[in-house]
Amino acid sequence: MTARSRRAERFTGRIGAFGTGSGTRVVLGLWERSPFGAFADAMIEDARGHRTLLAPRAEVADFVAATYSFDEVRIVPLRVWRIRGGLAVGDGMHDAGGGAAPAFRARLLAGRLTPLGRVLRAVPSRLATSPAWLTAVDPVARILVPGVRTAGTAGGGRREYYGVTAVRSIVWAEAHLDGRDLGAFGPLAPPVRFGFGSAPASPALVDLTTTVTR
Structure with a gap:
């Protein structure tokens, strides 16, 4: 067993999730701090239920694919750009002249804190990210935000x-x-099926720390 496998893995950053007119749902991971350094990944489920992971490096893809369920895993050199009022993610924001189109790109504009977001801001970060606290509030979270x-x-x-x-x-x-x-911007519906829970149906950008333990 390696040192990494024995300790808690912590990922701090943002997750953005939204739906599209084609029925494809997109979940973006924008990680500022992690055991793999800063990186971005994308989990995509199309209208047929085909689940694809786009990850920037093999070590990231291996970890994420061991944590969630996918039908396809692709290595794509994703990057994050800040744009006015939001973020852009992809392996290229513009097609090169005469070249192939980027494998993936997405842009999103973030609004204000939601009422739930304001409540969560009031919880001390150390408590809000504690595994013991998150285990205790899980039944409440399921009721407040279905899925x-x-x-x-x-x-x-x-x-x-x-x-x-x-x-x-x-x-x-x-x-x-x-x-x-x-296709057109829309809600995240139906729920995505990558792991034990989905993202909210209402498109949202959340700040969070994800902890994986043995």
Whole structure:
């Protein structure tokens, strides 16, 4: 057993989730601090239920694929750009002249803190991200935000905890996959099926720390 496998894995950053007119749902992970350094990934489920992971490096893909369920895993050099009022994620924001279109790109504009987001902001961060606290509040979270869980299994005998510290609405988003526009911005419906819980149906950008333990 390696040193990494014995300790808690903590990922701090943001998750943005939204739906599209094609029926494809997109969940973006924008991680500022993690055992793998800063990185971005994308989990995509299309209208047929096909689940794809886009990860920037093999070590990230291996960890995420061992934690969640996918039908396809692709290595794509995703980056994050800040744009006015929001964020852009992808392996290219513009097509190179005469070149191939980027494998993936998405842009989103964030709104204000939601009422729930303001409540969560008032909870001390150390408590809000504690596995013990997140286990205790999981039954309440399921009622307040259907489909959402704060604690559950991460596979391989591990547990995962989502400690959300802020929630902002997403007021607009767009995404392209392999040069194809995924369609108009919409709610995350039906729920995605990557792990033990989904993201809220209302598109949201959340600040959080995710902890994976054995």
